[in-house]
Amino acid sequence: MTSDLDTLPKIGAPATRALHSAGYSTLRDLAGVSRAELAELHGMGPKALGIIQGALEEHSLSLGR
Template identity: 80%
Template sequence: MNTALDTLPKIGAPATRALTEAGYPALRDLAGVPRAELAMLHGVGPKALGIIQGALERHDLSLG
């Protein structure tokens, strides 16, 4: 059974590919990861980071 933590939120194909290739295939993998580290990935911009942070907060988690 997939939960919201098992998948990435809808952030766009380039950002999804970049996160998956960097070893973050699920939302739970992003908890505690520094925003600056994710921002260096191609396709992961402020909008995607905001969506990710919001999704994490719904599970009482956060980016680093």
């Protein structure tokens, strides 16, 4: 799975809407954001968080703690 830092990875529609509503529109925007903060978003589940973390790791980035 190769991802682009200027787009969001392919996650479910509810999770994508939650990210957009919170002001995150690119993978780059998510680097360093705490996993707990993202988990609080309505529609964001463990599967979506795992996909995001994996996509960030492809670019030597990660979610915050």
